[in-house]
Amino acid sequence: MSALEPVIGLEVHAQLATRTKLFCGCETRYGAPPNTQVCPICLGYPGALPVPNEQAIELAVRAGLALGCTIGRASRFDRKSYFYPDLPKGYQISQLDLPINEGGELRVGERVIGLERAHLEEDAAKSQHVGSQTRVDFNRGGVPLLEIVSKPELRSPAEAEAYLRELRLVLMTIGVNDGNLEEGSFRCDANISLRPVGSETFGTRVEIKNVNSFRFVRLALEAEIARQKVVLGSGGTVERETRSWDESSQKTVAMRGKEAAADYRYFPDPDLPAIALTDAQVEAWRDAMPELPAARHRRWLDAGLTDYDAGVLGQHPATAAYFDAVCAASAMSAKKVANFIQSEVLGHIATDGLDATLPVPADALAELLDLLDADTIHGQAAKKVFGLMVEEGLGAKALVQREGLAQETDEGAIEASVRAVLEAHPDQVAQYREGKTKMIGFFVGQVMKASKGKANPKAVKAIAERLLEPN
Amino acid sequence: MTIAEHIAAVAGGASVRERAEAALDRVGDDPHRAFLSLDRDWILADAEQLDARLAAGESLPLAGAPIAIKDNLCQRGTRTTCGSRLLEDWVAPYDATVVERLRAAGALLFGKTNLDEFAMGSSTENSAFGPTSNPRDPSRVPGGSSGGSAATVAAGHVAASLGSDTGGSVRQPAAYCGVHALKPTYGRVSRRGLVAFASSLDQVGPFGATVADIAQVYDVIAGPDAGDATSADQPAPSAMEVLGAGVAGLRIGVVRSCLEQADAPVAAAVEGAAERLESAGATLVDVGVEHLDLALSAYYLIAPAEAASNLSRFDGARYGLRVEGRDLAETYRATRARFGREVIRRIVLGTYALSEGYADEAYVRASRARTAICRAFDSVFEGVDLLLLPTAPTVAFALGEKTDDPVAMYAADVFTVPASLAGLPASSSPVGEVDGLPVGAQLIGRRFEDTTLVRAMEVLSS
């Protein structure tokens, strides 16, 4: 048997970061007591009618623009019918023939992964099985989702993981999704099949549903590839089925009780007219598009950051924006700013969805970094001042003054200190003059100690070297 | 008793309460079974509230005039059964937009009227709570599905009522009962709170003893509603303002093929109506509308398809009737088995019309026919302002006559479904009698030209 390659496609359900649901005014806030964010519309009461949420449509289009999709100018909602307690109307409002976003692509490292579509739909409610009972929480029912369907162009589990990370970052950067995996804001189903390397046709695909972390998607795909290889290797055939990831056994397992071939009886939802979008609206959203993560990454590399730095600072839009804001307000080089933020500041940044709690404002940090950059204070002092800024909320200059941390820059005073040190250590002076120039560190250290760290070490070194020159 | 007379009486010192009592006395024990709920205490309490609002100087255009509401429109705090066992005890938690507007205009909401279950039917015999009879001849049907609303106006209980029209459900009962009714342009009146039968066709419309009653109610309920995405986003011109404008200068197309299809005495009465319009200054032309022959079958695929989808929400899980089964699937089946025969027939038909492998032949083809009918109307309306045709091929038929023959029953809608498919405004006016039973003439207008219909309706009634 020839070598097999995996063919992977991903379907992501990204919750749009709207305040209210897709077709009613109920809030989308996560974690409210069950069935407190509901109304006749999202409970499917008789006579209730859906009214599209304009913010959801804007967010969907902005996602489409960021992903290079073709934006549908007369996109339409369709009803997808099936009976289940989590679906109060007996149908889900989704999009079939005319999605709001068609095509598109996402760059993942060196590869460009094509997209089929990114369409709007309402989320189902959450059902929970307790003994023989099923309890349903409709708070989530009707929350706006963007279903982003990739082409089957991913070729490894690691690539699938990277795709998901990049997609999440893009959506967070444009403020469309809060990226919160634990709360189910970003969910993924994976389709996987195997085929001989070089083949153009597809094998039987298996769907792996609702894997709730990026690492688990990779592990589940790896496990599924291994399983399918065993099946095919022993002359068997892969069943077309839906499987789930079982964390404890590190295997995928067949999901029970799935219908054979569902007929969803799609048809255009007569309650909802086509989504009318004007070119002017779409262009305005395009113009307002913030810099996307990939472009930002390249810009940072050009500014002297390492790939690692750029990756760390870019992992949340708030840290990325913070870094850029500090750079803009400070004269320090981007690389030095990146170093300071990574070593001192990141640990103090707490993120919650799209929100981030910053320890000090960007311009306040810039003020501190400028003092460091101008040698007014040295590195150790900067760390100490930063800690005090976080604790006390005071400005860098005020703290430097209060703590007396400004470096001594008066050349006359520094020269006097250096002379005093040299006079006190004649043996060492002699050694230096005999060629042990490494002794310079000793003299600088002594002067720094005498000045309680305030003397500018560069100035001290320069003056000491001058005074130590043979007369 | 018209709304205008009611307003004059209240202005002359009569109280809404005493007039409500009089109306309740007129209904008595509801011999035609027009009402599914009519709570005397509630109505009198509401009447007293209206008296208090009037006494406080509030301007209430309808001044407490009693208006009956079809029982598929949500009225907060009252049962809204849709004529179905599944909603027998369901109390609406909110007001339909039209009900809200009637309340705000000072209408006295006067009971909920009988209908074919979920508005599916042409005789009101499909109500789970028994049929309504025709006040003009109690052995006959009042038409449907808004039979209760038509009957209560015909009986002189109230001046006006609200119905809903999906394929003729206000026009055909108006014709059978001898009252006026108007189905506005699709999108002109909000559907919010109207329990959906077929969403792309449903439209709320008034019944009236006179055209002025129709105009008065229309002006209150018509106009944009942010709560209905299919509601037209443009203000509705006033129907009251065109009263008395006449039809001089209007070109009216007589749809000859429909007259030929109707019973001869019905056609003769409609011819008489045409002459009245002509003598009032309208120009008559004979016209044909292409593809009308496709309308009935297209309608009976599209409407059931939407209905099957709209009625999937009645699963016993959240409200309404729930018949427990051993498991979820059986609970669904047992609950939904309580729909009536006609509703089940349409759910099955509609499900089939949308199913994979059949949808192209059924739903998709019917949608294409619908588009063709819309275009045909557009082209006819390039030459005329209104169309005139019979509302129904016959006068009211006998109770029980067609209950075992659904296809014959559906044929009662043959002249009303075309305007529904095209979303055009259409009306029915009483224009004569055959053996003591009323004949209705239907007018169809251009999209959003509802008030042109009102002008012609008024001429027909004079």
Ligand SMILES: [Zn+2]
């Ligand atoms: Zn809601």
